[in-house]
Every structure is written in structure tokens, then in C-alpha cells.
Amino acid sequence: MQPLNLPPRLLMGPGPINCYPRVLNALSTQLVGQFDPAMTAVMDEVMALYRKVFKTHNQHTLLVDGTSRAGIEALLVSALEPGDKVLVPIFGRFGHLLAEICERAGARVETIITPWGSVFDAEQIEQAIVRHQPKVLAIVQGDTSTTMLQPLEDLGAICRQYDVLFYCDATASIGGNAFNTDAWQLDAVSVGLQKCLGGPSGSAPITLSERYVSHVRKRHHIEAGIRDKQYARPTGSRIQSNYFDVPMLLDYWSNERLNHHTEAAAMLFCARECAINLLEEGLEQVIARHQLAGGAMLAGIQAMELEIYGDIRHKMNNAVGVMIPAKLDGEAVRNELLTRFNIEIGTSFGPLKGKIWRIGTMGYNAREDAVLHTLQALETVLRRHQCAPKPGIGVDTALAHYDKARSL
Amino acid sequence: MQPLNLPPRLLMGPGPINCYPRVLNALSTQLVGQFDPAMTAVMDEVMALYRKVFKTHNQHTLLVDGTSRAGIEALLVSALEPGDKVLVPIFGRFGHLLAEICERAGARVETIITPWGSVFDAEQIEQAIVRHQPKVLAIVQGDTSTTMLQPLEDLGAICRQYDVLFYCDATASIGGNAFNTDAWQLDAVSVGLQKCLGGPSGSAPITLSERYVSHVRKRHHIEAGIRDKQYARPTGSRIQSNYFDVPMLLDYWSNERLNHHTEAAAMLFCARECAINLLEEGLEQVIARHQLAGGAMLAGIQAMELEIYGDIRHKMNNAVGVMIPAKLDGEAVRNELLTRFNIEIGTSFGPLKGKIWRIGTMGYNAREDAVLHTLQALETVLRRHQCAPKPGIGVDTALAHYDKARSL
CATH class of the missing domain: 3.40.640.10 (Type I PLP-dependent aspartate aminotransferase-like (Major domain))
Incomplete structure (x- = not known):
């Protein structure tokens, strides 16, 4: 009967994701x-x-x-x-x-x-x-x-x-x-x-x-x-x-x-x-932040030569489906991301079970650092599973995506 | 769009009541x-x-x-x-x-x-x-x-x-x-x-x-x-x-x-x-605490010569129905308790609407101080509504109830 002591996960799946700290605080109101x-x-x-x-x-x-x-x-x-x-x-x-x-x-x-x-x-x-x-x-x-x-x-x-x-x-x-x-x-x-x-x-x-x-x-x-x-x-x-x-x-x-x-x-x-x-941040600004984070994640994933699932013209800003490369054990990758890097990405169910990962960039986690950490960790894990992309290509592409958006 | 700034009510109605502070804290877990x-x-x-x-x-x-x-x-x-x-x-x-x-x-x-x-x-x-x-x-x-x-x-x-x-x-x-x-x-x-x-x-x-x-x-x-x-x-x-x-x-x-x-x-x-x-407090101990608080509240109310509603042999430990004295405006009393003393007691609905107050002693509020404050405030408000009990009789009776329990 100890106080809860949960691992500090970075939740980059299809939701739930990490709550905004101020939202957590509001829950404790008497x-x-x-x-x-x-x-x-x-x-x-x-x-x-x-x-x-x-x-x-x-x-x-x-x-x-x-x-x-x-x-x-x-x-x-x-x-x-x-x-x-x-x-x-x-x-x-x-x-x-x-x-x-x-x-x-x-x-x-x-x-x-x-x-x-x-x-x-x-x-x-x-x-x-x-x-x-x-x-x-x-x-x-x-x-x-x-x-x-x-x-x-x-x-x-x-x-x-x-x-x-x-x-x-x-x-x-x-x-x-x-x-x-x-x-x-x-x-x-x-x-x-x-x-x-x-x-x-x-x-x-x-x-x-x-x-x-x-x-x-x-x-x-x-x-x-x-x-x-x-x-x-x-x-x-x-x-x-x-x-x-x-x-x-x-x-x-x-x-x-x-x-x-x-x-x-x-x-x-x-x-x-x-x-x-x-x-307070502004509805349009928050949507733009999701578009930016989702765009950076997409660009990084694509640069790592992973195939994107579905009709990309109609992708949500806040989630991307990633085809799991053949011969790769998708659950082993997810598990290593979770247990070694404290990063969660999503699995799938029904007809897509075992076929795609789902990576989210939502709410509090629609942030540059969250995108970059996730891409870096994914690269490392892919490399350890004999599926190495070009070193640094994912994270560099995402950095460039953010830089370009800032320069506009 | 300010942070919530709610009044510090003492909730002595039929529930919800004030949460235990540790329970509120647990809500904020990431x-x-x-x-x-x-x-x-x-x-x-x-x-x-x-x-x-x-x-x-x-x-x-x-x-x-x-x-x-x-x-x-x-x-x-x-x-x-x-x-x-x-x-x-x-x-x-x-x-x-x-x-x-x-x-x-x-x-x-x-x-x-x-x-x-x-x-x-x-x-x-x-x-x-x-x-x-x-x-x-x-x-x-x-x-x-x-x-x-x-x-x-x-x-x-x-x-x-x-x-x-x-x-x-x-x-x-x-x-x-x-x-x-x-x-x-x-x-x-x-x-x-x-x-x-x-x-x-x-x-x-x-x-x-x-x-x-x-x-x-x-x-x-x-x-x-x-x-x-x-x-x-x-x-x-x-x-x-x-x-x-x-x-x-x-x-x-x-x-x-x-x-x-x-x-x-x-x-x-x-x-x-x-x-x-x-x-951690112990299931039997918590029930006993409710019995004690409910007993003290009941004794105090009765000492103030207010009539208790229903078959007292089958009353819950944690709530008591109090007949609203004739010619008294029950809602005015409740309102004064709330707005002047920050204490909430309960109203009723259906066939009992306007006929009884419901006073709870539950969870965190099954406490001596909560019982005493409530009885004192109720006495004061009753006095202001030309329905004065003998001064101090409610709170003294509740104090005696606690003293007696402690001496056993």
C-alpha cells in the first residue's frame, strides 16, 4: 500500500498521452x-x-x-x-x-x-x-x-x-x-x-x-x-x-x-x-502546433525510409501510422522503446494488428523535444534490430522541419 | 479564465463530502x-x-x-x-x-x-x-x-x-x-x-x-x-x-x-x-469512527430538541434526517449556514422536500471538529431564526458523547 510511483513515460501513442501539468493540478481541487x-x-x-x-x-x-x-x-x-x-x-x-x-x-x-x-x-x-x-x-x-x-x-x-x-x-x-x-x-x-x-x-x-x-x-x-x-x-x-x-x-x-x-x-x-x-494558447495556435509536430514526425519517419500507412492527404495532424518493416518484430521494438527509453508508441488491432505502429504527437506532447527524442530512440532501436536507417537522418529531418517553420 | 478559487466549504450533507487530502493528491498523478x-x-x-x-x-x-x-x-x-x-x-x-x-x-x-x-x-x-x-x-x-x-x-x-x-x-x-x-x-x-x-x-x-x-x-x-x-x-x-x-x-x-x-x-x-x-486506518476502525461521529451528531441534534426523521434503529451511521421545525424556512437556514459559515447541510427531494434537512458525517468529515462546528453553527442560525435551543446544548452534548467514548 505504497504511494503510486509510476515510471515517467513519454506517451507518443494514439492516446491517452501525458496530461498538461496544470490539468493534473486542477484535478486536485477540493x-x-x-x-x-x-x-x-x-x-x-x-x-x-x-x-x-x-x-x-x-x-x-x-x-x-x-x-x-x-x-x-x-x-x-x-x-x-x-x-x-x-x-x-x-x-x-x-x-x-x-x-x-x-x-x-x-x-x-x-x-x-x-x-x-x-x-x-x-x-x-x-x-x-x-x-x-x-x-x-x-x-x-x-x-x-x-x-x-x-x-x-x-x-x-x-x-x-x-x-x-x-x-x-x-x-x-x-x-x-x-x-x-x-x-x-x-x-x-x-x-x-x-x-x-x-x-x-x-x-x-x-x-x-x-x-x-x-x-x-x-x-x-x-x-x-x-x-x-x-x-x-x-x-x-x-x-x-x-x-x-x-x-x-x-x-x-x-x-x-x-x-x-x-x-x-x-x-x-x-x-x-x-x-x-x-x-489561452489559442485554438488556431494549438492546431498549428499539432500540424507542426505531426509534420516533423512524419518527415522524420519518412526520412528513415519507413513506409507511412494510409492516404497521407487525409492523415490526422496528431497521429501517423507506420508500416512495420517485414521481418521486424513490431512488439519487440515497442517493448524496447518502453522499457529502455520510457517512450510509448502504439500498437494496432483488428485488421492492422502487427502491421503498423501508431505514433502520436498530441496535446502536451505535440512538442519539438518529444518528437526529437522519439525519433532518436526509434532510430537506435531499429539499429539494434538490424534495420538501421542512415544515422541521424530522422532527427535531423525533424530539426530541419522545425527550423524551416520558424524561418517562415 | 482564472484558476479555480472555490470557497472552503465543510460539506456536512448527504454527499459528496470533502475528499481526503491524500485522495486529492493521487488524482494529480501523471x-x-x-x-x-x-x-x-x-x-x-x-x-x-x-x-x-x-x-x-x-x-x-x-x-x-x-x-x-x-x-x-x-x-x-x-x-x-x-x-x-x-x-x-x-x-x-x-x-x-x-x-x-x-x-x-x-x-x-x-x-x-x-x-x-x-x-x-x-x-x-x-x-x-x-x-x-x-x-x-x-x-x-x-x-x-x-x-x-x-x-x-x-x-x-x-x-x-x-x-x-x-x-x-x-x-x-x-x-x-x-x-x-x-x-x-x-x-x-x-x-x-x-x-x-x-x-x-x-x-x-x-x-x-x-x-x-x-x-x-x-x-x-x-x-x-x-x-x-x-x-x-x-x-x-x-x-x-x-x-x-x-x-x-x-x-x-x-x-x-x-x-x-x-x-x-x-x-x-x-x-x-x-x-x-x-x-490503512482499518475497515472496522473507520466504521467505528463513522458510528461515533454519527452518534455525536445525533445526540447533539436531539439535545437541541430537533426531531429526528425515520426509524432511528435503522439509521445509517453517516447521515441523519432532521425534521425542519414548523414555521421555520429550512432553505433560509441552509443558506445562512452555507454563506456565513461555509458549512453545507443537505436539503431533500420528492415527498420529503422542504420537510427535513439531511446532515452527514462521512469519510474525511466523520471527525469531532466537523461535528462540533456544525452543531455550533446550526445553533447560532436557529437562534437568529427565532428557534433558539438552550445555549451550548448541542455542542456540549456532542463533546460529552466523544468524551464518553474515549473513556471506554
Whole structure:
């Protein structure tokens, strides 16, 4: 029963990554009561902060208390009644996850699939919408399983045209890549803290359009134990989860403050700090920092003559897939990086298991020194596995990438 | 965008309460990767620690990443298939919550209800089991809405006799009142950190018997995005939530480490520290401390000639319901305690709204000084509201209660 004494890892995988120190500090804030004006003021402040993060005017911008897939499930299970049709374009693992969550909600799930490593054209998605006439389009922006970033900017208009609710899981991409909730006409978005926002997993910020909210409010039920004559009668079919019942979450986060769960205060304080940290540096500046770090990492990897996985034009700024050279034991390399250099890079699963490493440059670790240390350590380990690149070529290329960016 | 600067409240309501300082510190631990051996070692350690907290040998003792009702929902939605019958004895708000969660899972919910402020005899529950033959008995141990503590010790044998799975929500009671998972033959238990364990809300420890696990494992499905030839084919109907799919959580927490959510690391570290903090002081010692603090608070309140709510023989150690004297504005008193003395006591909801205050002595705040300050401040505020007790009677009685305990 000793205090935790964890190794000082540099987390350069697909997330979670190291938290910003100020975010860690915010977690240790002593609590106030659940309905204390000081607490509800923080909740209101967090709503305002995440409107800026999401680039939206949506009133209904709040947190779901759970990991990022808690946010996904809340938004989908509240929007979909059994039998409703949903279209899920799948370009990686997390598309499969969206489809599965919708199936479990009783929805009729239509999928279109593009090979892992590619993304969809807007036309492909429009055609599928015309063909299936879904109530909801559910799509991932950045799928860490493939490192691909799905363009979203043309999908909102299509969804409006065909009266489809437009949901996006932007967990892996938010804060490291452009994201514009209102400009792209998104109806519902969920994310997590553990990627480019630089916090730990465990809180899922969401933002909801009026269109989404008026849709889910048709299914409004108040808990028996706190029901009161003054409240409206229940309407519509009951959402199949209490925990993920978005209308109840909205009542709790509104001025009504109708009791639901007990807000996870430490994670609330942490989510607040993640947003402030991002906004103080500047949203565009942070995205540019991710672009720079991701670009330097990419250039370094390529200079080491390692092959990049997937359609590089659609790579996320904050992750890169690296083909593991034939005859190399990818797990042995990862293990040596971890145990000798305290650097973690990512493995893969599903169809890519054993085929690619995934290297992230996210949040706090979207930094020059983190990129350089990682490339140097990777070079050394590759050399020890009889797969030597030209000495110094990776790190020198990354240094040059940073120098060039500074000189512009 | 300032650092958080919250008032230093003394939280003497029904929870959340102030966290132990060491628990707050543990939240700020820098992360390691999700499948890092250093991380999975902490997960294993947390399992071992909570076996001691729950007094069980259950292998399957782990965390659900969400607030306490996330733990409730996971255990019920995984155990209940649509159409399954569940019996919920209701003696307060959280019984209603269990019933509602079961309804949303599609179960046929049978309830028995005892007036708020009382608890059930084992015979009443046995009769209802004989009458309804449910698959699951779902009951709360301590319901903060009424401050009552349901005796559980005779229910396990009854459940075994009639082949019923025995689930209990012990969120509000664990750590402050006796709880014996194995001795009481419980099959599934969920709790939260924010009451007597002295942490923030946001993680739900659970423990599961082999009986429960073999039941839910009949519904075993692996996510499409990570499925692999080597894994068993899906069996049984799919659990209607991905996030709360207990067999998938077990795969993640087992040596298989099959990817599900990204474990909420900060809350994991925090849950670990809550358990260590409890076990270092000693489980029985902590319960005794709650009994002492709760006894002193009760004695002080009674000495101030305030009426106690409910059946005092079945009161939780860690909370007391206080009847708000007629002609007194209960919210005005609460507000003055909060804004002038930085002390929070609890209000009520549902049928007790406006009728009782709920005063807690939990976790870090199950302390003599916290009891004394609260009684003194309450006396002063009552005096200012023309409801003066005999000067000093509350605090002196509590002091005497502590003195007497020390002299034994």
C-alpha cells in the first residue's frame, strides 16, 4: 500500500498521452457541494468554455460523466428509438463502434465501408443518405485506428437537405485538427479529454444543436424518486438508459438543476482546465502546433525510409501510422522503446494488428523535444534490430522541419 | 479564465463530502499508457484493494468508469434481459432509481414499498420473492434520501434458496457501515467514492460473484473493430449498452486486456487511494469512527430538541434526517449556514422536500471538529431564526458523547 510511483513515460501513442501539468493540478481541487452556487457556476463556465472549443453557439454544451464512448452512447441512444434508421460510414475501428452502439440501441443500422486507410467523399455519403433515408448520420472525424481524418465540411448541408441529424465523434481529432460545429452544421458532437486536449480519460464533452435537442426532448421522463406535481408529464418512449438520458442531463445542467447523477467534480475541474489551457494558447495556435509536430514526425519517419500507412492527404495532424518493416518484430521494438527509453508508441488491432505502429504527437506532447527524442530512440532501436536507417537522418529531418517553420 | 478559487466549504450533507487530502493528491498523478504494465499493475492492485473493501474473495472486483449510477446500470442491464423479472424493494429515492433502470432495461419490475423512513423485514422480502419469482433482487443498502439502512444479512440465504441473483447498491453506506459481500452471499454490488470513501464522484467500484459472472457471460459479444478469429463466437442476446456491457468490462480487466473504453486513469488512481486510505486506518476502525461521529451528531441534534426523521434503529451511521421545525424556512437556514459559515447541510427531494434537512458525517468529515462546528453553527442560525435551543446544548452534548467514548 505504497504511494503510486509510476515510471515517467513519454506517451507518443494514439492516446491517452501525458496530461498538461496544470490539468493534473486542477484535478486536485477540493470539492464544494453538488448544488452549491460555486459548483453550478463552474458548470456554467465549463459550458461557455466548451462552446469556444467546439466553435459553436449551442446552449447545450456540457459533459457526460464517463470516457469518450460514454458521450457517444449518450448521444446515439437518446436520438435513436428502436427501429430508427442510422447511417454509419465506417473507415476504422471507431466507425464499427458507432454502428455497434446504434445496434444495441435497437436502431436499424446501415453502413458504408471504405478500406482502412482511406476516407469517404461527400458524394458517397450523400448517395447512401438518399438510398437509406436515415434519421441520423453517425460518423467519426479522426479514427486513431487508421490515423485518417474524415472531411466533414460538406456533410452538414447534405444532412439538412435530407432532414438527417448529423452526429460526429471527434474524440481523437478535437484540438489538433480544425473543427467547426456551427459552420459545418453539426447537430451533435462528443469528444474526450485524453487526446489533443491533454487530460485524462473520464469526461466526455458534448455539444448539441437546437435541432438535436428538440428531437430528443420528445422523449422526456423525470425520475420517479424526484418527480413532483410541478413537472411536465412524461412524453414519448423512454430512452433505454437512465445514465445516458440526454434530456435528463440537460435538466441537470440547466437552471432547473434537476438532480440526476452526482457530477464528477474532479473531472469537471479537469475538463475546465483542459479548455482554458487550449483557449489561452489559442485554438488556431494549438492546431498549428499539432500540424507542426505531426509534420516533423512524419518527415522524420519518412526520412528513415519507413513506409507511412494510409492516404497521407487525409492523415490526422496528431497521429501517423507506420508500416512495420517485414521481418521486424513490431512488439519487440515497442517493448524496447518502453522499457529502455520510457517512450510509448502504439500498437494496432483488428485488421492492422502487427502491421503498423501508431505514433502520436498530441496535446502536451505535440512538442519539438518529444518528437526529437522519439525519433532518436526509434532510430537506435531499429539499429539494434538490424534495420538501421542512415544515422541521424530522422532527427535531423525533424530539426530541419522545425527550423524551416520558424524561418517562415 | 482564472484558476479555480472555490470557497472552503465543510460539506456536512448527504454527499459528496470533502475528499481526503491524500485522495486529492493521487488524482494529480501523471499518466502512463492504457496497456502499460505499470498501468495494468495498478488495475490489478485496485482489484485486490477493493476485495478488501467489499470483504470478498470475488476475482471480479473492478471499476465502472462513471458515477455511482453508472455502476448500478452496468450491473442491472447486464444481468437482465428484456422480459426478465426483477424485484425491487423501495424505501427511498434510490429504490425508485433501481426500478427505473430495470424498466429501461426492458425487465418486468415488481416492487414492494415501505413508507419512507422505514426498512423491510427479511420476511416481507422473502414473501415477495415467493410471490413474484424474480431472476434478480435489487436493493439499496443505505438510502440517503431517508437516511435508512436496510439490513441485508438474511437476504443472501433467501436469494440462494429461490435461485435469485442478489444485487445491492451500497454507494451511500460502504465504509461507514458494516458490509460483508461474501458473508451475506451477495452476487453483485456497486458503490461510489463520494460518500464514506472520501473521494470525488466519478468512479464506481463493483464486485461480482461467480454466480453473477457465469450468468452474464451467457451474453458475450466482442466488438467488431477488435474482433479476431481467435475469439469465441458471440453467445446470447446482446446487452443493450456497450458502455455497460459487464462481460466486455471483465475482458478488459482480465489478463486478456481486450480493449474497451480507455480506463479513466485519474479516477483509477483516486479509487486506489480511497481504498488504501480506508484500509490503512482499518475497515472496522473507520466504521467505528463513522458510528461515533454519527452518534455525536445525533445526540447533539436531539439535545437541541430537533426531531429526528425515520426509524432511528435503522439509521445509517453517516447521515441523519432532521425534521425542519414548523414555521421555520429550512432553505433560509441552509443558506445562512452555507454563506456565513461555509458549512453545507443537505436539503431533500420528492415527498420529503422542504420537510427535513439531511446532515452527514462521512469519510474525511466523520471527525469531532466537523461535528462540533456544525452543531455550533446550526445553533447560532436557529437562534437568529427565532428557534433558539438552550445555549451550548448541542455542542456540549456532542463533546460529552466523544468524551464518553474515549473513556471506554
